[in-house]
Amino acid sequence: MPWLRFTTLVEAPLTVAFDVARVLGRPWPWALTEVASDRPHADAHTGSGGLLAQVRHTRSFSPTGAGTLVDDQVEWDNRVPGPLGRLLDRTVVRRRVLAAMQAHLDLYAAAAQRRAEDVVQVVGAALVDGDRVLVAQRGSGALAGKWEFPGGKVERGEPELDALVRECREELSVDVAPQAFLGEVPLPGVVAGGPPGASTLRVWWGRVSAGELVAHEHHEVRWLTGDELEGLDWIPADRPLLPAVRALLARL
Numbered sequence: 055m056p057w058l059r060f061t062t063l064v065e066a067p068l069t070v071a072f073d074v075a076r077v078l079g080r081p082w083p084w085a086l087t088e089v090a091s092d093r094p095h096a097d098a099h100t101g102s103g104g105l106l107a108q109v110r111h112t113r114s115f116s117p118t119g120a121g122t123l124v125d126d127q128v129e130w131d132n133r134v135p136g137p138l139g140r141l142l143d144r145t146v147v148r149r150r151v152l153a154a155m156q157a158h159l160d161l162y163a164a165a166a167q168r169r170a171e172d173v174v175q176v177v178g179a180a181l182v183d184g185d186r187v188l189v190a191q192r193g194s195g196a197l198a199g200k201w202e203f204p205g206g207k208v209e210r211g212e213p214e215l216d217a218l219v220r221e222c223r224e225e226l227s228v229d230v231a232p233q234a235f236l237g238e239v240p241l242p243g244v245v246a247g248g249p250p251g252a253s254t255l256r257v258w259w260g261r262v263s264a265g266e267l268v269a270h271e272h273h274e275v276r277w278l279t280g281d282e283l284e285g286l287d288w289i290p291a292d293r294p295l296l297p298a299v300r301a302l303l304a305r306l
């Protein structure tokens with residue numbers, strides 16, 4: 055089965071990258087049927103039309119520090135069998151698939167980047183000291199009493215890591231040095247009046263570089279080892295990030 059693979063880095067969080075991809079659809083002039091959808095991680099469609107007896111288009115969406123990596127894989131069966139079919143595939147079909155996908159992905163990346171500006175993101179810090187990570191208990195609001203990573207909403211136009219540093223200063227009175235991207239999870243609730251489930255929490259690990267830690271907004275903060283994390287009453291959305299935090303603590 056001939057196939058082509060396309061990798062696009064989109065400057066948008068996971069949920070935005072997935073939702074915009076769904077709205078734009080695919081570059082094929084015939085309808086495809088959805089065979090799998092796992093928002094915001096992957097989807098798959100199949101169908102047929104034109105020279106293609108069968109086409110299968112799968113996409114996966116992976117978070118990175120620079121945005122969402124979108125991996126498109128297109129596989130197809132030609133209507134014409136044998137050597138003539140292979141010739142037609144090389145000279146016509148493959149080129150058409152390539153051109154259609156390239157034009158589509160250019161549009162898509164621009165649309166996702168534009169949409170990302172309207173969706174408020176949340177950034178969190180997994181601050182590490184030796185074999186421990188700092189966790190914080192929310193002091194007020196609907197999630198009061200739940201444990202989380204210090205951080206907060208990224209302001210419009212503000213670089214994500216600037217927001218991380220600003221939030222840690224405001225909440226904890228410390229300067230932090232972000233080290234590396236750790237993971238991203240969808241937030242099911244409403245963030246800053248946006249549609250439910252539109253935003254994500256993107257967590258970076260870092261270190262305290264200066265200052266004495268004071269919890270200004272949290273009820274309590276604790277330095278915990280990897281084994282102590284699971285037992286806390288976390289904001290449920292954060293739980294999928296815990297294995298990455300544990301793995302980090304184990305390898306540092």
Ligand SMILES: Nc1nc2c([nH]c(=O)n2[C@H]2C[C@H](O)[C@@H](COP(=O)(O)OP(=O)(O)OP(=O)(O)O)O2)c(=O)[nH]1
Binds near residue numbers: 176202204241255289
């Ligand atoms: N900081 C943080 N927020 C989280 C986590 N998990 C999670 O669902 N959230 C949600 C709770 C809130 O809806 C949103 C963050 O908002 P926030 O109230 O902390 O942001 P902020 O400091 O900018 O607050 P504000 O100035 O608007 O009051 O993200 C987490 O681990 N850390």
